[in-house]
Amino acid sequence: MAEAPAEHIIRTIDLSMIYRSGRVEVPALRNVDLMVAPGEFVAIMGPSGCGKSTLLHLLGGLQQATKGQVIIEGIDIARLSDGERTAIRRRKVGFIFQRFNLLPTLTAMGNIELAKKIHGNGQATPYRSEEIIDMLGIADKINFRPVELSGGEQQRVAIARALINHPAIILADEPTGSLDSRNSKQVLRILRNLNEKLKQTIVMITHDPEAASMATRIVEMRDGQILNHSGHLTYEPELEGLF
């Protein structure tokens, strides 16, 4: 897995994903070409079922593409085995989920330290847990279990966990989808700060135009394809929840 110098930290070429259920084929992504430069904060928007989550999963190596390339820092992870993709994800990617996905049996600190432990002695230098905890304002919550934390606090712990190993890319799957407006703003502010101050590359899926407006670029998707990279939306996201 030799790493070639990369102009783009993420690049997908002709990326397609087809789900098969018996003889039925359901295309989720069709020939997607996406480029993300280092330090960019990209929001991906689009209606439900347009392939946003599939794209994010492929970028994080959680799934194998049917066709095309997913190049992360010069490595085409679409050609790698499950074990190799796992290693890339461990070293280069941090995930933030809508439902936080903290391990319920561990405390906030336990969740953060677990990510550090899984990372082991990889190439990136992990942050000190204290730095991240202070930065995210959860110092007084580190000994609480997820069930004892509010949604906003859980998401901040999840961000800390995603950041702890200093990943090249943060992939956020509707990070504000389960939060109230106050906590949503706080989480978005954190992501924006990470991007602006630490030059952290972030790819975020969202239905929320306000969340998307925090990004440096908006990519719109529909029917498994990228419609435009401009930031100008061609659909009405406010209608999403009504259907």
Place this chain on the structure above:
Amino acid sequence: MESIVAANMRARPARTFISVLAVAIGVILMLIVGGIVSGTLNEYLNRTIGVGADFMLQQSGGSVFYAFSGATLPVKLEQRIKEVGGVGAVTPILAKFSASDFGLVFGIDLKSYNEFPGKLEIISGRSSLVGDEVIVDELYAKLHQLQPGMPLTVLNHKFTVSGICRPGAVVRIFVPLPTLQELNGTPDKATIMFIKAAPGTDIGAVESALRSAYPGLDLRSTKDASLLLADTKMPGMQEFQFTVILVSMLLSFMVVLVAMYTTIFERTREIGILKSLGASRGFIVGMILKETVIISSLGVLFGIGISEIARAAIIRAFPTLQVSMTFSEVLTACALGLMGGALGALYPAFKAARMDPVTALTYE
């Protein structure tokens, strides 16, 4: 750092406790059931050696566990053996298994039997064994609250206790040889001859002389180390031990398998989270196996502790019963308990490691 393994165990205390208990029961089964059998047999063999005979002469293919041998030796052989050079003492024994006492009854000729170092030391009553008299050892007398002069039914025959001997004799019940021969329907027959070399004679030479005099019979030296391993040669013993071990291991294996398999389903989403964090298959397998090893280790320790308590209680309640629990037996139980648990966790562990991360993350 808080360990995910410890946290998982703490988060599901009932499952952890049941798994620990299952492994413990397996260990207890191995140690107690196996221990009673091997303890009783070993004690029996040691007491056989304690008679002080140099040799035991039996029919060809006879077992050191006399109950498995028939009464085929003519008693008159006693006189002929005495004529072999170097032989000092000979005593014929007829052995019969008493199901109600779960032990052997020896029909002996008290006079010739007492010529051996392991003679019956009478501590109460008379040293007499004729007609319907019976001598029992102190433990048996204590267990059945017997005193000299009291009646005792053995092998459906009424005897009278003539004396109580010190424990350590080869069996706990002695009756007159002719009486047992009559009860057994084998007049003038014995199961075995205990033979003692005359003082100062060359034991090896006596053995050679006996072997050439009775080539068709089995002659065992009590100095032969293989005698103490005779329990492994007892008919069905290896099969029995194997069955106990198999049942014990299966118990640990099945409970851990079911517990871990259920846990994997419960923790599907958590496994998805671990995979999204970049946990390798090895990490996930290791995490589940670590948890199992801790559960199995706790089960083994718990099992050993309970077995020790049960052993003491059994010996206290049934003084004639012996429960062997040697270091090697405990070590074997530990190894098998751990192995049963680890094997039980392997399939769930690999199943978890193979889970699709996206499916696992969306599992409700």
